[in-house]
Amino acid sequence: MKTPSHARLQFSKQVIGSLLGLLTILFISACSTPKDDSTLVVGMELAYPPFEMTDEQNNPTGVSVEMAQALAKHLGRELRIENIPFAGLIPALRTGKIDVIISSMTATDERRESIDFSDAYLSTGLCLLVSKNSAITSIDELDKAGVSIAVKQGTTGHVYAASSIKHANVLLFDKESAAVLEVSQEKADAFIYDQMSTFMNWKRNQETTTALLNPLKKESWAIGIAKSNEALLSEINDFLATFSQSGGFDSLGEKYLKEQKEEFEKLGIPFYF
């Protein structure tokens, strides 16, 4: 029979053994670099059709996905797409989890403080999806007490609301769909978002919403790159120039954005790609 002290000794051996095991695992995982240099890891949030979305088989598809494929081909690297929530893209880039961001991201000065951007590849603007019975008929009526405005967290709409809206009540959502639902159910008066998505959201909710597509702020989208990575930056700018010259953007626009293009032309709102 074991005396208590033997049992204790055995127990402490086990404890030390398992702690050493834990230490090894943590040490290895802390030191190993998970990144394989030859693969181009592109981060995007696959919840923004027709730019970033998934098809029925759950494969990434859309304008940005095809851009990423063309970019990887241009660089001669394998492509891996990581689906990351929009607000988490910059942190992922800064911690080296991804190499570039192609996620319909606007190049803003605030973002430039933490990451670099390529040349712009698309111009668009922030506009409003307004609920049908709301008193708001133009952008000037936005910032009033008693008005509630929905924005999606981390987007330029959120930044705009945080800096320019003083009197209205700002509601924050992490999902575009929730923000649209708020407007269509008249829980919020307006949703500040980009023109193309606003148009699509209005299309889907024509009975309950109106789209005020005139831009309240112009902005341009670019590819995000980690700071001080000049080589990759110039390669990407090269790619954008050749891709644009060879009509890559035109054919993508034709494939994914035909409806929006026509509608925007009819409304006389410029549409650059």
Add this chain to the structure above:
Amino acid sequence: MSFFFEDSPSSPSSPKQAKHFVSFGCAFLFLSFFVFLAFTAIDYNWNWSSVFQYKKKFIDGWLISVGISFVTLFFSLIVGFLAAMGKRSTLLPIKYVASIYIELVRGTPLLVQIYLFYYVIADAAGVDNRYVMGVVIMSLFSGAYIAEIFRAGIESVGKSQLLSAKAIGLSSKQTYRFVIIPQALRNSLPALAGQFANLIKDSSLLSTIAIREFTLNAQEVNSITYSSFESYFPLAIGYLAITLPVMQLSRVIENKIRFET
């Protein structure tokens, strides 16, 4: 070596306080070391000052979270009590309403309940205030768990006591009032305190319907300042500041009950 082991009644006792203090310190340092390793490995540029600027957002959010949790606790106790009674009811429709409610709520994610309740049921009912709906949703959610806690508490009262109650001529109502409920309540208290701690943490999901509680505000500070992790530290500390005392309270109550019975 025996310094690192808890005193058993037979072993000679060494200074007890110091012992626990040193072991706690060792454990704390040991865990901190790994956290430190992990943080140095990610090569991240920390920027605390921009987060500190927004301290008011953290405080406001924390107060809302705590406020919602307390109001919810009150209502979920009522809901839980009714559901537990309903489930014990001999009237079958009531019994099944209570069981279906409890199983549905316990069997589905809170996130799904929040979305469905807020955008479908509340919309149909014409309730627009998101804070009111937040409390209603959380009360219904937490109430189902509390119902099970109460049920366990009621069932912990021995059969012999019920028979004795019958023998001395107590009615069913009197049996509940004087025999079952006082004991059931006492037996449920530790689990209730634990449930309250869960409630505070679970209320973070109300951020999805734009309730300006602690988590949403912290996330907002993250996105405004383009920082990634800084906000999560005040967030963790803020939740611990309320859950640790609640869990400690639960332990104290547990010990007290053990001595009484």
